[in-house]
Amino acid sequence: MKRSFHVTVAALFFSAGLSPLVFAGDLYDLDPEHTQAIFHIDHLGYSTVTGSFRQLKGMLTLDEEHPEQSLVEATIEASSIDTGVPTRDEDLRSSQFFDVARHQTITFRTVKVKRRGPRSADLSGELTLLGISRPVTLRTTFNQIAPDPLRGSRMVAGFTATTSIRRTDYGMKAFIPLIGDVVRIDINVEAIRR
Template identity: 40%
Template sequence: MLETRFLHPIQTAGLVAALALPTALAAEPATYDLDPEHAVAAFTVMHAGYAKVLGRFSDIEGEFTFDPETREVSNVSARIGAASVDTGQAARDEHVRSADFLDAEANPDITFTATDATALSETSGTLAGELTIRGVTQPVELSVTLNQVADYPCCHEKETVGISASTMIKRSDFGSTYALPVFVGDDVDIILEFEAIKRD
């Protein structure tokens, strides 16, 4: 998987408070793995101007290092299996996997590599990085919301991070120009919802 390092900016007051804490009380950065049972990577795209088609991927994996105290993030990596696309119709799924769209046979992995982050508040910000689809890499910026960091209330009971993120891309930027400009839209809205579990 692709990997990068970056620091999540924090407000000056928060930084001062963190530095003032005794070392023994400071939270230690830890690695979090995406929980595949609670991870959504989905998209919508306009069909012939009538309505948007919703699709999602079932093959998702990723990890990152996160410090809940300082909101510092590093070692971010994410991968989606292009062939796992599901739009609710088998024939359409096969077409989306073809060279007209994802070209999944030649380029089986969709990857994202983060390069920078900007905090807008304690729970929201933007994440810039490089998205690779069909073997083409383009810069993107995600709007990110940190929903919760807490011990899971059941099952594994491990510390879990919950995140929502979204962005919009143009598929033509990644070499998919089939049925443009009318039959299949160029703008693709990306929706990410996931839980990530603290690694032992």
């Protein structure tokens, strides 16, 4: 049976204006309770600060037979940033960093999928942060698709992805070079078929 895999994560990881109706297969919605967008950034050379975003949504269409036709779209609420330190999170919401008063969301849309192996692919897309859109590639591993006995045997697809960006590419220049420019992003996704 042919299956389709389309994710809007918002944020995770995005579509090049193509409607998911163009592709055959099932639509999946990201499960916000089991989906994470985690970032890692150098802090003064002493340590790595890690944080995540608590509010994200998305959908995916996965085509296992033709993964190059898969789509991903994701949206992250920038104000949901959480590093475990409330005062730092408020600083990160300010105009020096995520400027959530003017830029409420971070989005990702795929433009190309290139298969690397039987369970891996590169998802090339467009990441929009602070109103600036730039290309980014998510190195993605497809974990499994199967009925979940804890969710009434609903079909669930799971994958992990990683990428790195330079925050200065998006105009986020505060405290460079004391706080790192390169940000590593890890994404864990579980998506439930509609």
